[in-house]
Every structure is written in C-alpha cells, then in structure tokens.
Amino acid sequence: xxxxxxxxxxxxxxxxxxxxxxxxxxxxxxxxxxxxxxxxxxxxxxxxxxxxxxxxxxxxxxxxxxxxxxxxxxxxxxxxxxxxxxxxxxxxxxxxxxxxxxxxxxxxxxxxxxxxxxxxxxxxxxxxxxxxxxxxxx
Numbered sequence: 001x002x003x004x005x006x007x008x009x010x011x012x013x014x015x016x017x018x019x020x021x022x023x024x025x026x027x028x029x030x031x032x033x034x035x036x037x038x039x040x041x042x043x044x045x046x047x048x049x050x051x052x053x054x055x056x057x058x059x060x061x062x063x064x065x066x067x068x069x070x071x072x073x074x075x076x077x078x079x080x081x082x083x084x085x086x087x088x089x090x091x092x093x094x095x096x097x098x099x100x101x102x103x104x105x106x107x108x109x110x111x112x113x114x115x116x117x118x119x120x121x122x123x124x125x126x127x128x129x130x131x132x133x134x135x136x137x138x
Contacts (some may be wrong), residue, residue, distance in 0.1 A: 078119050081105065089117055094126065122130040
C-alpha cells in the first residue's frame, strides 16, 4: 500500500490572471480605467468647496451691510426728533413730542394725556406732506 502526501502531488501550473494590469514604466501611459489613480489629498478635496465658501461670505457681508445701513438710518431719525413733531410708535399710537429726554420721549396723545415712550419704540415721524411739497411752477 502506497500513501501519497500533499508534498508528493504534482506541482500546479502557474496561471496568469488577465485582470491584473502589468506594471507600467515611466514611458507607458496610465490606463484610462482609473486603476492607477492616486488618492486625493485633503487640499484637493477642499478645492471644490472654495466657490461655496466665497458665495456664503459675500452673502453674509451683504446681509450685515444692509442691516448696518438700516440701523444707522433709524439712529439718525431718532436723533433728529424735536419737540412739537408728530410721531407714530410701533404700537400705532400717534402723538406730539412734548419733551425729549436721553432715553425716552414724553408724548402728548390728547389734551390731558401724556405718555413716556422709549426712543426705540418710535416707528416713524409723521411729516406734513403739504409743508414738504414744492410749490407748483406755472
């Protein structure tokens, strides 16, 4: 009786895997299939985000710039209010400024009624359209 072991078996024939590309030299072109692509670096990955970041920066700047202009316009309006001018509060109360204080106005809303109104609560100054209009030229 003969016993064969794995070492005694005939050596298997070498097979060449056709799916594995051959190594390339510096003179050969890289295959178009992308098999030889190198991994992207961190900076190359962020390169696609640059336009988005620039657009967001411009948007934020324009938004803050508009708010700053509106805030400046309102501060100028509040500082220009004088005694005798008619104002409207954000609550819709109309009255004439009786006294100007540092942080508030005393507003006369009827013959015997006066109220204190914070300066920030003033919505607008009521201007007489006839007084501000230019006379017609004939």
